[in-house]
């Protein structure tokens with residue numbers, strides 16, 4: 001058939017590979033941290049790839065950006081101060097900005113090239129940077145979080161790439177301890193947590209570390225994102241000791257929020273999907289509860 005394809009094979013998911021047909025390559029350079037690739041796909045719009053790992057496509061990015069933002073923010077009454085770690089494409093910022101109670105959105109992204117590339121090729125995601133509440137910090141999150149005053153944030157969202165390379169430190173206990181310190185009592189963390197089909201050990205290690213650090217509650221949730229490996233992506237939701245957070249009953253339902261950018265509702269997230277995200281297949285329940 002002669003179509004050109006990019007193959008997403010990686011040692012993290014041996015023996016398998018997802019591929020997308022390429023129409024043309026739009027950008028390919030090495031930043032200080034990683035290779036940044038943008039291509040126009042045949043059927044999923046433009047695609048962002050970091051070190052050979054698919055980060056997002058225009059067609060299905062909203063599933064991930066909405067879930068990682070609204071699962072935590074709809075679980076607490078009126079979030080005010082929010083920190084986004086990673087997320088340099090701006091998609092999570094776009095979703096956080098839907099919450100009118102939010103007054104401050106700090107974002108800490110290590111790679112300026114990701115931000116520049118998103119503004120050039122993914123304007124519907126980079127729109128997130130235009131909100132006046134957004135304060136951009138281009139630096140290593142490990143350094144940034146070390147200097148955050150105790151209890152500053154109501155919610156922290158870690159929109160990281162895979163823990164190989166720049167994001168390696170973001171899945172370890174010292175980082176979680178600094179995150180916990182930066183959250184108020186009853187504050188919430190939402191962390192990208194890979195695939196229940198592919199990353200059992202990593203998920204176990206992350207949940208075990210979170211259970212030691214976060215004395216409120218720790219839950220695993222998941223969503224379908226067709227272009228991520230195995231078609232699903234997980235999230236770990238944690239709350240610090242203090243006012244109880246019941247992640248499975250959103251106290252701040254999205255239905256009553258109006259979009260900061262347009263009046264359209266989120267395209268994937270809603271209160272039923274919120275509840276469903278915490279319903280786990282039995283093999284995962286057993287694995288997670290046994291930790």
Ligand SMILES: NCCCN[C@H]1CC[C@H](N)CC1
Pocket residue numbers: 053054055056064087088089091159160161162192228229233
């Ligand atoms: N902000 C774009 C999404 C980044 N999250 C992805 C989740 C799946 C991973 N294999 C790669 C990063």
